[in-house]
Amino acid sequence: EAPDDRPPERPGAARPPFEVPDGYPLAGYRAGAFLGAGAWGSVYAAEGPDGTPVAVKILGPARSSPGQRRTMAQMAAGELRFSRRADHPHLIRTLAVVTVDDPGHPELDGAVALVMERAAHSLQDLLATARPGTPLPGAERILTEVCAGLTHMHRAGWVHGDLKPANILLMPDGTAKIADFGLTAELEGTHAYAPPLGSPDHVPPEWWSQRTGARGVAVRPSADVWAFGVIAHQLLTGGLHPFLGATARARSLAAQSYARGAAPLRLDQALPVRWRPVV
Structure with missing residues (x-):
């Protein structure tokens, strides 16, 4: 579709x-x-x-x-x-x-x-109750654990393809785990192929211009890295998206403008200084 x-x-x-x-x-x-x-x-x-x-x-x-x-x-x-x-x-x-x-x-x-x-809840659940401008409790630990899971996937030759807060789950002891591997695809050289699905707020800018072939759309590990940057900004700013817009479509257009070099990246002031280069 x-x-x-x-x-x-x-x-x-x-x-x-x-x-x-x-x-x-x-x-x-x-x-x-x-x-x-x-x-x-x-x-x-x-x-x-x-x-x-x-x-x-x-x-x-x-x-x-x-x-x-x-x-x-x-x-x-x-x-x-x-x-x-x-x-x-x-x-x-x-x-x-x-x-x-x-x-x-x-x-x-x-x-x-x-x-x-079975997990206790998702990052999406936490973000729904977050106070804008205030990092989520344990945000840095959660991001470190997500990064560990993502690094393991990439080293094993896989791309998640749909990394977003709803797909990061917190276990009863608070451990963060990446979930929902329905779009996960194995790399064939530099790319993998997956159905043309994803969350507009977390897919990379090039996703919008990708052509769908017989095997789906081509995705790279950098798609997960992009999504991780968006999620890091959200967790460390109380849910604020790094691209402004009242709708997911508007935010995706802002991300595409940034990717073309037509607009700067305006990180929110609430983002901690030491995390700004990471994001």
């Missing part, structure tokens, strides 16, 4: 787009409370046979075209493949992937479910 046609993100949605019955079995786990919804599905709490807490992300087929269902299946398979090959303490582990086969629940039949480690 074209970049501007992707479904809207709904962080913190109050209601799931489809219901998963309490105790519903998925890959040996039993679903529990609804935790939240995003662009492609819902996340539920779940428990294993031994009571181990996990999260289940369900990519539902409802109202999805055949092409979208294929994309979801590819993203789920890619997430599991990456998780098995790139284990790291600052990367969320995907434990299992299953396609639901249940004609008795048509809203779930054909859905793809990913079982993963």
Whole structure:
């Protein structure tokens, strides 16, 4: 699908787009409370046979075209493949992937479910309650841990492709872990190829002019580095984006102007001095 046609993100949605019955079995786990919804599905709490807490992300087929269902299946398979090959303490582990086969629940039949480690909340949750101009508590430690996970990915030959606050999770002990590897792609030389999806506030300027080929769009590790710079600015300034604009589209246009050399980078005054060269 074209970049501007992707479904809207709904962080913190109050209601799931489809219901998963309490105790519903998925890959040996039993679903529990609804935790939240995003662009492609819902996340539920779940428990294993031994009571181990996990999260289940369900990519539902409802109202999805055949092409979208294929994309979801590819993203789920890619997430599991990456998780098995790139284990790291600052990367969320995907434990299992299953396609639901249940004609008795048509809203779930054909859905793809990913079982993963359960976090306490995301950076997006923290930013939603942040005070502008004030760094988030533990911001520097969180950024250091994100950087460690990202460095591991890049050294292993992978590009995340969708780094943003909603995809950085904080575990119950406060440890930061990168999550959501549906767009993660393996490098082939200097580039990897991924579907033309992403968060407008965190994709690099060249993303907007990339042509989509048969294998998707070309992405480089520098796309993750760009996103990390934006996230660092947000965490250290209480949620302020480094590019001004009332909408994501306006901010992306400001980023493109900066990339062309047509506008300077105006870092917010709240950004600590020693972090300015990093960002």
